[in-house]
Amino acid sequence: MKVKFGRSLAVAITIGTGLLVLANFFVRNEYLRRVQQTLLDWAMILAAVALLLGALNVIATHLRKIRGRQPGWVYSLFLLAALGTVVLLGFSDPRGVASPAVSWVFLYVHVPLQATIFALTAFFIASAAYRAFRVRSVDSFIMLVAGVIVLLGQVPLGQAIWDRIAAAKDWILTYPSTAGARGIILGVALGTILTGLRVLLGIDRPHVK
Amino acid sequence: MIYCPNCGTANRDGSSFCNQCGQRLGGGSKAICPFCGAENPIENIFCDACGAKLAPLVTRGAEEKEKPGLKGLSLPTKPTEEEEPAPLGEEAGLPQEPTGAAGEEEEIPDWLARLRASLGETAEPEGEASEEMPEEVPDWLRDLGAPPVEEPEEPVAPAPEEFAAEAAGGAEEMPEELPDWLRDLGAPPVEEPEEPVVPAPEEFAAAAAGGAEEMPEEVPDWLRDLGAPPVEEPEEPVAPAPEEAPPEAEAEEAAPREVPAEAEAPATGVPALLGGEPPAPAEEPLAAWLQEEGPVILELSEEETAEEEAGPAPASAPQVPAWLETLASGAAVLPEELGPVLGAPGKPTPEEVGLERAAIPSWLEVLRPGRKREEGEEAPAEEPAETEGVLEGVRGALRLVPAIDPGPDQFVRAVSAAATVTPAHAETLTQVLARPTAASVRPRAVRIPRRERGLPWLAFLLLLAAVLIPVLAPGLVPGGGQVPVAKPAEDFAAQIQNLAPGARVLFSFDYDPSVSTELDWPVREVLDNLKSRGTVLLVMSTTPTGPGLAARMGLGNTATLLGYLPGQEMGLQRLATSFSGAFLVDYQGKQVDETALGVQSLGDVALIITAASSQDAVRWWVEQVGSQTHTPICAIVSGAIEPSVRPYYSSGQLAGLVSGWVGGLAYRRAASPDTPMSAQDMAAMEAQSLGHLAVVVLIVLGNLAYWGKRLFGGRS
Numbered sequence: 001m002k003v004k005f006g007r008s009l010a011v012a013i014t015i016g017t018g019l020l021v022l023a024n025f026f027v028r029n030e031y032l033r034r035v036q037q038t039l040l041d042w043a044m045i046l047a048a049v050a051l052l053l054g055a056l057n058v059i060a061t062h063l064r065k066i067r068g069r070q071p072g073w074v075y076s077l078f079l080l081a082a083l084g085t086v087v088l089l090g091f092s093d094p095r096g097v098a099s100p101a102v103s104w105v106f107l108y109v110h111v112p113l114q115a116t117i118f119a120l121t122a123f124f125i126a127s128a129a130y131r132a133f134r135v136r137s138v139d140s141f142i143m144l145v146a147g148v149i150v151l152l153g154q155v156p157l158g159q160a161i162w163d164r165i166a167a168a169k170d171w172i173l174t175y176p177s178t179a180g181a182r183g184i185i186l187g188v189a190l191g192t193i194l195t196g197l198r199v200l201l202g203i204d205r206p207h208v209k
Numbered sequence: 210m211i212y213c214p215n216c217g218t219a220n221r222d223g224s225s226f227c228n229q230c231g232q233r234l235g236g237g238s239k240a241i242c243p244f245c246g247a248e249n250p251i252e253n254i255f256c257d258a259c260g261a262k263l264a265p266l267v268t269r270g271a272e273e274k275e276k277p278g279l280k281g282l283s284l285p286t287k288p289t290e291e292e293e294p295a296p297l298g299e300e301a302g303l304p305q306e307p308t309g310a311a312g313e314e315e316e317i318p319d320w321l322a323r324l325r326a327s328l329g330e331t332a333e334p335e336g337e338a339s340e341e342m343p344e345e346v347p348d349w350l351r352d353l354g355a356p357p358v359e360e361p362e363e364p365v366a367p368a369p370e371e372f373a374a375e376a377a378g379g380a381e382e383m384p385e386e387l388p389d390w391l392r393d394l395g396a397p398p399v400e401e402p403e404e405p406v407v408p409a410p411e412e413f414a415a416a417a418a419g420g421a422e423e424m425p426e427e428v429p430d431w432l433r434d435l436g437a438p439p440v441e442e443p444e445e446p447v448a449p450a451p452e453e454a455p456p457e458a459e460a461e462e463a464a465p466r467e468v469p470a471e472a473e474a475p476a477t478g479v480p481a482l483l484g485g486e487p488p489a490p491a492e493e494p495l496a497a498w499l500q501e502e503g504p505v506i507l508e509l510s511e512e513e514t515a516e517e518e519a520g521p522a523p524a525s526a527p528q529v530p531a532w533l534e535t536l537a538s539g540a541a542v543l544p545e546e547l548g549p550v551l552g553a554p555g556k557p558t559p560e561e562v563g564l565e566r567a568a569i570p571s572w573l574e575v576l577r578p579g580r581k582r583e584e585g586e587e588a589p590a591e592e593p594a595e596t597e598g599v600l601e602g603v604r605g606a607l608r609l610v611p612a613i614d615p616g617p618d619q620f621v622r623a624v625s626a627a628a629t630v631t632p633a634h635a636e637t638l639t640q641v642l643a644r645p646t647a648a649s650v651r652p653r654a655v656r657i658p659r660r661e662r663g664l665p666w667l668a669f670l671l672l673l674a675a676v677l678i679p680v681l682a683p684g685l686v687p688g689g690g691q692v693p694v695a696k697p698a699e700d701f702a703a704q705i706q707n708l709a710p711g712a713r714v715l716f717s718f719d720y721d722p723s724v725s726t727e728l729d730w731p732v733r734e735v736l737d738n739l740k741s742r743g744t745v746l747l748v749m750s751t752t753p754t755g756p757g758l759a760a761r762m763g764l765g766n767t768a769t770l771l772g773y774l775p776g777q778e779m780g781l782q783r784l785a786t787s788f789s790g791a792f793l794v795d796y797q798g799k800q801v802d803e804t805a806l807g808v809q810s811l812g813d814v815a816l817i818i819t820a821a822s823s824q825d826a827v828r829w830w831v832e833q834v835g836s837q838t839h840t841p842i843c844a845i846v847s848g849a850i851e852p853s854v855r856p857y858y859s860s861g862q863l864a865g866l867v868s869g870w871v872g873g874l875a876y877r878r879a880a881s882p883d884t885p886m887s888a889q890d891m892a893a894m895e896a897q898s899l900g901h902l903a904v905v906v907l908i909v910l911g912n913l914a915y916w917g918k919r920l921f922g923g924r925s
Contacts, residue, residue, distance in 0.1 A: 033786060040779055040780075041790070043779040044776035045775075047776040051753070051775070095798055096798060097756070098796050098798065103757065107757070110722055114725075115722060115725055118723035126904055129907045129908045129911065130664055130668065130908065130910060131911060132911075134911060134912055147908075148905050157686055157687065157901065158898075158901075173852055173855050174859060177852045177855060181852060181853050182856040182860075185856060
């Protein structure tokens with residue numbers, strides 16, 4: 001019985017909160033605005049706590065990996081060591097993440113490494129372009145032509161090859177590509193509305209499962 | 210309405226025959242399992258209780274009859290003791306012969322002649338035959354000898370229908386020799402397809418009852434052969450040639466078309482084979498051959514004659530004709546051909562008399578009733594247990610006989626068709642089941658074809674050349690100094706150009722360090738332009754790493770780095786609701802004074818700029834902030850997400866858009882037309898041009914290789 005009451009209470013809170021926030025979009029009321037602001041502040045705090053919980057989960061997962069000597073446990077050891085180092089550097093300075101030590105780690109370790117990893121995707125894209133971009137049908141041929149135009153239209157070399165390639169690229173991005181992307185966006189929006197209504201009406205209760 | 214089981218025609222209630230095809234109606238029955246005795250629906254092929262095959266079926270009496278099964282659905286059955294065999298010719302649509310009277314001029318078939326001759330030598334005098342049916346006499350012969358007389362109009366279970374259907378479809382498949390179970394059934398298949406098939410028992414019953422009755426012309430040869438099996442003729446004929454039969458036309462004229470009513474049925478053990486004609490009186494003259502031979506083995510006994518005069522005999526007291534009793538007593542000597550067929554004791558088997566046992570067709574084999582297994586007996590070899598797979602240890606789980614009876618004709622056709630395709634199917638099924646299961650198959654490592662093993666190196670070399678050539682040889686790439694025209698970037702620059710000095714601009718760093726090399730340059734270009742315009746910058750981020758990226762940009766004294774705003778779209782909604790309280794401290798840890806900043810809400814901000822590496826970040830700004838305020842929003846995005854962000858620009862929700870490095874150059878050309886392109890910028894543009902060209906070359910090479918393989922015989 002307690003369980004049922006608790007679930008009902010959670011559903012009631014969810015519906016009430018959602019309706020209050022939603023009402024602020026349609027009704028200009030100072031009281032509603034303050035309530036919505038308070039609720040959003042709570043949500044931001046919870047989101048920040050979620051980051052902390054995520055960090056704790058990462059620590060627990062890699063500790064378990066190290067304890068069990070699972071494959072790749074050495075990398076987990078390095079990860080925890082780096083994490084502990086940055087945390088210590090941050091807490092050791094009153095400026096926190098703005099401290100020179102943390103900034104140095106961020107600028108000269110984190111950013112270059114992440115950019116390098118991302119740059120490697122260029123090689124995979126080049127290899128995939130050879131293997132996967134095959135003309136097997138009319139549709140694939142059209143897509144191939146559009147892809148080549150957009151690729152060369154992005155750079156000055158394309159204009160040197162064909163002076164109207166930039167205009168062709170803009171036309172592709174403005175009309176065919178926008179039409180497809182807009183369809184996806186509208187579909188996502190409709191799905192979001194439907195999901196919101198289901199939660200507000202208590203049909204879906206993912207938060208009480 | 211009564212639906213004809215043969216043709217499906219709807220007949221009015223009470224109809225005895227189908228008005229379309231003449232099929233006897235109302236003859237539904239139940240199937241009795243020959244082994245366990247369980248009752249089964251007539252549609253069943255296998256017994257519900259024990260799984261034995263029910264073909265041929267045994268029908269129940271009329272008192273337990275049910276409505277006919279599905280339209281056109283019936284199975285071969287065998288008449289029971291309580292059931293009267295259908296009159297000759299009625300099932301097959303033959304004209305029915307009158308009984309008795311015409312016997313004098315009948316043509317005696319050979320087998321009857323031989324039987325008469327053999328019996329004439331040893332038969333006992335008339336009336337001395339015992340009424341007890343010998344054990345050696347098969348059941349179907351008992352039925353022949355004592356056909357029930359009640360309810361003559363009741364249809365007989367269509368036991369021979371399947372044979373009739375088979376005969377109609379093609380008699381070439383009929384076996385030359387009958388299997389044992391078909392002998393019991395007494396209805397061997399015919400060999401002449403054009404002639405309708407009739408139940409064998411009826412023919413024998415006719416012979417037994419009429420005595421002097423002729424064998425009709427329409428009777429197929431197999432019935433004659435049943436009396437005299439289709440073997441070579443005996444070397445020494447034992448009977449004289451039969452006399453001439455009456456003309457067929459006369460017989461047809463005398464044959465009634467309708468089955469007589471019950472009152473007209475024969476009153477004695479004489480079967481109503483000949484269409485219910487009154488049995489020949491005992492005092493009528495016998496056939497000539499019977500008169501000549503003396504012992505009337507097929508004539509009624511005295512008791513039977515008395516019963517005939519008294520009225521119909523009860524069904525429970527089957528009458529055995531004298532000639533069968535003679536056979537049973539051993540006094541009569543069967544012809545050599547009948548010995549193996551009837552299974553008389555002491556008689557040679559077909560093999561012993563030189564008959565070769567023909568192979569039973571597969572369509573008959575599937576109809577063979579199952580045999581009861583003894584205790585401890587293993588399953589037959591034709592149903593081996595599965596040795597592996599999900600059916601391991603299971604026998605006969607995948608029967609190839611159709612589980613649903615589609616009807617008599619369809620059944621025979623289906624079985625015949627199955628007999629032809631099942632070997633191939635069984636072989637395929639065996640191969641499938643013999644394959645190793647998925648769990649036991651070890652996945653193969655993906656191997657790159659030898660000719661494509663150098664492909665990664667080719668891609669790496671092309672990209673390396675694209676990076677190094679602009680550095681080693683600047684200005685080598687044609688068009689390197691040109692900057693493509695981009696209207697979104699021009700609109701972006703126009704928005705900044707319209708800002709008044711001191712205007713508040715909210716700049717959000719919403720990208721990751723991974724794309725910093727692509728976005729840092731246009732971001733820095735925009736920031737420099739904003740600072741030159743004397744605007745007040747409020748810098749924030751919706752990603753945790755954004756403030757760090759912003760901090761290295763050299764924002765200057767006029768900018769305030771507010772730091773990270775958690776909550777993603779919730780945080781932006783909070784920011785749109787009220788700027789106050791969204792940031793308590795800035796990136797340096799100082800308290801944020803909104804009054805000092807001059808911003809109480811986003812309405813006080815002249816322009817919002819988001820530098821994003823994901824479509825979601827742009828969407829959050831457009832949805833959560835752009836819908837709440839009228840502040841224009843511009844975006845600096847990576848080239849990868851430009852197509853997905855472009856709709857927001859096309860709809861006006863984004864006032865300007867800069868995409869990647871090229872967009873940054875376009876922005877600078879629009880914002881500062883007089884600023885020349887530096888050598889570093891030109892090298893970057895040339896490298897990007899060559900990189901894109903390398904990808905295009907790889908695409909073309911891949912397609913050339915693909916089509917080369919397809920056109921010139923290589924593996925695709």
